[in-house]
Amino acid sequence: xxxxxxxxxxxxxxxxxxxxxxxxxxxxxxxxxxxxxxxxxxxxxxxxxxxxxxxxxxxxxxxxxxxxxxxxxxxxxxxxxxxxxxxxxxxxxxxxxxxxxxxxxxxxxxxxxxxxxxxxxxxxxxxxxxxxxxxxxxxxxxxxxxxxxxxxxxxxxxxxxxxxxxxxxxxxxxxxxxxxxxxxxxxxxxxxxxxxxxxxxxxxxxxxxxxxxxxxxxxxxxxxxxxxxxxxxxxxxxxxxxxxxxxxxxxxxxxxxxxxxxxxxxxxxxxxxxxxxxxxxxxxxxxxxxxxxxxxxxxxxxxxxxxxxxxxxxxxxxxxxxxxxxxxxxxxxxxxxxxxxxxxxxxxx
Amino acid sequence: xxxxxxxxxxxxxxxxxxxxxxxxxxxxxxxxxxxxxxxxxxxxxxxxxxxxxxxxxxxxxxxxxxxxxxxxxxxxxxxxxxxxxxxxxxxxxxxxxxxxxxxxxxxxxxxxxxxxxxxxxxxxxxxxxxxxxxxxxxxxxxxxxxxxxxxxxxxxxxxxxxxxx
Ligand SMILES: [Zn+2]
Ligand SMILES: [Zn+2]
Numbered sequence: 001x002x003x004x005x006x007x008x009x010x011x012x013x014x015x016x017x018x019x020x021x022x023x024x025x026x027x028x029x030x031x032x033x034x035x036x037x038x039x040x041x042x043x044x045x046x047x048x049x050x051x052x053x054x055x056x057x058x059x060x061x062x063x064x065x066x067x068x069x070x071x072x073x074x075x076x077x078x079x080x081x082x083x084x085x086x087x088x089x090x091x092x093x094x095x096x097x098x099x100x101x102x103x104x105x106x107x108x109x110x111x112x113x114x115x116x117x118x119x120x121x122x123x124x125x126x127x128x129x130x131x132x133x134x135x136x137x138x139x140x141x142x143x144x145x146x147x148x149x150x151x152x153x154x155x156x157x158x159x160x161x162x163x164x165x166x167x168x169x170x171x172x173x174x175x176x177x178x179x180x181x182x183x184x185x186x187x188x189x190x191x192x193x194x195x196x197x198x199x200x201x202x203x204x205x206x207x208x209x210x211x212x213x214x215x216x217x218x219x220x221x222x223x224x225x226x227x228x229x230x231x232x233x234x235x236x237x238x239x240x241x242x243x244x245x246x247x248x249x250x251x252x253x254x255x256x257x258x259x260x261x262x263x264x265x266x267x268x269x270x271x272x273x274x275x276x277x278x279x280x281x282x283x284x285x286x287x288x289x290x291x292x293x294x295x296x297x298x299x300x301x302x303x304x305x306x307x308x309x310x311x312x313x314x315x316x317x318x319x320x321x322x323x324x325x326x327x328x329x330x331x332x333x334x335x336x337x338x339x340x341x342x343x344x345x346x347x348x349x
Numbered sequence: 350x351x352x353x354x355x356x357x358x359x360x361x362x363x364x365x366x367x368x369x370x371x372x373x374x375x376x377x378x379x380x381x382x383x384x385x386x387x388x389x390x391x392x393x394x395x396x397x398x399x400x401x402x403x404x405x406x407x408x409x410x411x412x413x414x415x416x417x418x419x420x421x422x423x424x425x426x427x428x429x430x431x432x433x434x435x436x437x438x439x440x441x442x443x444x445x446x447x448x449x450x451x452x453x454x455x456x457x458x459x460x461x462x463x464x465x466x467x468x469x470x471x472x473x474x475x476x477x478x479x480x481x482x483x484x485x486x487x488x489x490x491x492x493x494x495x496x497x498x499x500x501x502x503x504x505x506x507x508x509x510x511x512x513x514x
Contacts (some may be wrong), residue, residue: 026438028438030437031421031422031436031437032422032434032435032436032437032438034432034434034436035422035423035424035436035437113434135464138464139467142466142467142468143468146468147466147469148437148438149465149466149469150438150441150461151461151473152459152460152461153441153452153459153461154461154463154465155461156438156441158434158435158436159433159434159435160433160435160448160451160452160455160456161455161456163452163456163461164456164458164461164462164463165461165463165464167463195457219456219457219458220456221452221456221457221458221459221460221461222456222457222458222459222460222461222462223458223462223463224462224463224464225463225464228463
């Protein structure tokens with residue numbers, strides 16, 4: 001089955017990489033995971049699984065169930081690198097499980113910070129579709145389970161920052177032009193006024209790599225799900241517009257420098273024998289924008305699937321691809337090999 | 350409300366104090382509250398420290414809540430403040446007025462306007478209807494409009510049946 005990130009989508013010239021929503025839900029009859037014993041945790045796992053299995057829809061073949069305490073640490077980290085699970089879920093000690101759709105678009109974490117975390121991903125600018133999918137799963141759970149819900153406060157969550165809708169919506173965006181010209185800084189400062197926040201690719205406190213950022217809503221209570229998404233989308237559209245303006249200005253004013261940078265990046269990526277993930281991300285970012293602006297032409301006009309490549313060159317994913325433990329140097333070497341094998345070919349190159 | 354100690358000034362500080370496992374709320378004016386901070390009250394009750402920080406500059410009554418404990422999960426309001434997570438759905442009821450200013454500061458709102466579980470929503474709608482009927486019944490009885498009261502009683506009966514389905 002094709003993964004969600006292999007499908008075509010509206011990316012606004014490559015600026016929007018992906019859309020993601022997450023719904024936080026809890027069961028009224030159990031204490032929250034931070035106050036739950038193993039017995040309670042196992043009950044929640046059983047109940048949520050049964051809820052999916054007994055729905056009228058034939059979902060069972062669409063999902064796989066992963067008992068988190070039966071898989072090893074590298075596999076967990078690899079899932080985190082692909083954004084299937086949260087960094088926090090990697091560390092969970094109590095019984096926890098993952099319900100994952102075969103196309104990896106829907107992942108449901110059981111016993112993370114809340115009993116249920118439904119995550120839905122879509123390529124490009126597609127938050128509405130992602131929300132619809134998540135809502136659908138939410139409705140199925142609700143038929144079988146009793147949610148913790150308050151007439152005033154909405155869906156009750158372990159942390160008050162998720163109260164109300166329990167919705168965290170985000171876009172993953174690639175904004176190299178705004179970052180190199182320093183304009184991103186101004187945007188980031190202004191964004192708080194809209195109840196939004198910007199983070200690196202692996203969430204709070206992580207560094208941005210290859211000019212890839214996540215922009216998401218901070219406020220979850222007092223706005224409807226669609227208001228939250230509309231607000232996020234309209235701000236993101238303005239960022240896209242700015243990014244495209246600056247890209248074309250750079251291209252017009254400094255075409256030779258720009259071409260040179262893109263070809264050099266391609267040169268290193270296609271010939272390096274060792275590369276760190278930070279350097280790789282920076283060069284892939286150059287190449288991606290170079291292809292999108294037509295500075296460098298590839299066979300079949302293929303751009304790079306930055307989402308997939310970004311995940312595959314992270315430490316745990318490399319160890320899975322090459323099926324062995326790798327130390328730091330071996331990883332840099334494996335990463336260089338992997339990139340050489342997966343780079344688009346240049347016309348006449 | 351007047352201060353419970355001096356009986357003169359308006360009470361603006363509400364304190365929860367615990368004695369023999371019984372928690373009761375005491376209402377004091379700011380002057381008396383300051384005087385008694387941290388020392389034994391003349392009837393042997395001990396005051397906790399004031400909730401500082403978040404509520405300090407608030408003009409609304411200050412609320413002290415160190416001993417508030419959720420009966421369902423055992424979490425205290427102090428636990429909540431140190432790890433910023435509640436232990437269960439019931440905690441939100443127990444910490445109600447204490448957690449509200451925090452939610453308001455984080456979210457800018459206290460009212461959910463988004464999606465509702467359809468199952469629960471039906472229940473809430475029935476409840477609201479029931480409350481309206483019951484207050485209408487009271488009004489009818491007060492006006493001695495027994496005909497109208499009988500009609501409302503039938504409506505209530507029907508609603509109860511519906512609720513059991
Ligand atoms: Zn007084
Ligand atoms: Zn509780």
